[in-house]
Amino acid sequence: MSDSETAVQNLKHHFADLEQQKATSTFGMWLFLVTEIMFFGGMFASYLIYRLSYYNAWVAGSQTMEIQYGAINTAVLICSSLTMVLSVHSAKLGKRKMTAICLILTLVLGFAFLGIKGVEYYGHWVHHEVPGLNFHFEHTGNYDPRHVEIFFSLYFAMTGMHAVHMIIGAGLLTWLLIANARGRFSSEYNSPVEMVGLYWHFVDLIWIYLFPLLYLISHHHNG
Amino acid sequence: MSEHAHPTVKTFVAVWAALLVLTALTVFVATLELGPFNAIVALTIATVKALLVLLFFMELRYSTALTKVAVVAAVFFLFLLAGLTLSDYLTRGWSSYINPFH
Numbered sequence: 001m002s003d004s005e006t007a008v009q010n011l012k013h014h015f016a017d018l019e020q021q022k023a024t025s026t027f028g029m030w031l032f033l034v035t036e037i038m039f040f041g042g043m044f045a046s047y048l049i050y051r052l053s054y055y056n057a058w059v060a061g062s063q064t065m066e067i068q069y070g071a072i073n074t075a076v077l078i079c080s081s082l083t084m085v086l087s088v089h090s091a092k093l094g095k096r097k098m099t100a101i102c103l104i105l106t107l108v109l110g111f112a113f114l115g116i117k118g119v120e121y122y123g124h125w126v127h128h129e130v131p132g133l134n135f136h137f138e139h140t141g142n143y144d145p146r147h148v149e150i151f152f153s154l155y156f157a158m159t160g161m162h163a164v165h166m167i168i169g170a171g172l173l174t175w176l177l178i179a180n181a182r183g184r185f186s187s188e189y190n191s192p193v194e195m196v197g198l199y200w201h202f203v204d205l206i207w208i209y210l211f212p213l214l215y216l217i218s219h220h221h222n223g
Numbered sequence: 224m225s226e227h228a229h230p231t232v233k234t235f236v237a238v239w240a241a242l243l244v245l246t247a248l249t250v251f252v253a254t255l256e257l258g259p260f261n262a263i264v265a266l267t268i269a270t271v272k273a274l275l276v277l278l279f280f281m282e283l284r285y286s287t288a289l290t291k292v293a294v295v296a297a298v299f300f301l302f303l304l305a306g307l308t309l310s311d312y313l314t315r316g317w318s319s320y321i322n323p324f325h
Contacts, residue, residue, distance in 0.1 A: 045304050048305060082239040208272045
């Protein structure tokens with residue numbers, strides 16, 4: 001299929017041209033991401049309020065986090081953002097094979113992130129840090145261990161929601177790989193690759209804030 | 224609509240390297256004892272990283288004004304959410320002497 005054929009085939013009748021169609025889908029995708037920012041924003045606001053209210057418990061909870069896991073996962077996500085941006089770049093140039101390679105690398109890095117997160121979650125389970133299931137916290141400072149449980153509830157809510165987004169992203173990447181293999185994209189029409197790219201980077205963006213908030217900022221404080 | 228400029232592979236690799244360096248930096252700073260500045264420095268670094276991702280990886284730098292307005296609006300409402308909520312929580316004790324429920 002030639003470039004102009006994919007272009008004609010993918011232009012919806014209610015748009016004047018591909019340029020207008022692309023501007024519309026880009027804006028639509030950003031609007032969706034804005035709602036996502038507000039969705040995660042609610043959890044970030046709860047985190048902020050509880051940290052200010054139960055500071056000592058928050059420090060104690062945060063200090064049980066293993067920074068190396070979080071740091072490695074941050075690096076993994078940043079690398080996956082690079083491969084994602086390169087697959088968008090390749091798709092725009094109409095390089096199908098390069099697009100596929102970069103998408104596969106992104107997918108592999110995404111699963112690496114989830115794997116490391118899984119190992120971390122297993123550690124929380126072993127250490128009795130899962131709220132509602134097996135929570136037991138040996139407290140040594142001036143705080144209520146139930147407040148540490150709130151920390152872990154928010155930790156699991158935020159990282160869990162983040163992981164759900166990663167899993168959805170992995171599904172979208174798989175869909176792109178299939179569509180790319182079928183020759184759906186060309187240098188003229190590649191919006192889906194670009195939109196999934198925006199989503200993937202957004203998920204990276206959330207982690208960029210989760211990492212310091214959950215792992216780093218209380219590392220050296222006294223609970 | 225005008226043809227957008229697009230960043231090169233070199234730009235992407237430079238942004239990627241900067242993000243990794245900033246990650247290493249924020250982990251290093253966490254091992255220092257800085258009191259309240261631990262949070263301030265960590266969140267400042269996170270915001271620089273977020274801006275790099277937004278501007279270059281998400282190509283906001285090359286986007287239309289409409290898209291930029293949407294993103295700025297999101298940040299504004301996020302601060303509104305946190306700001307108004309905190310203005311409630313942080314000031315509850317202030318008027319406890321006239322609080323009819325106490």
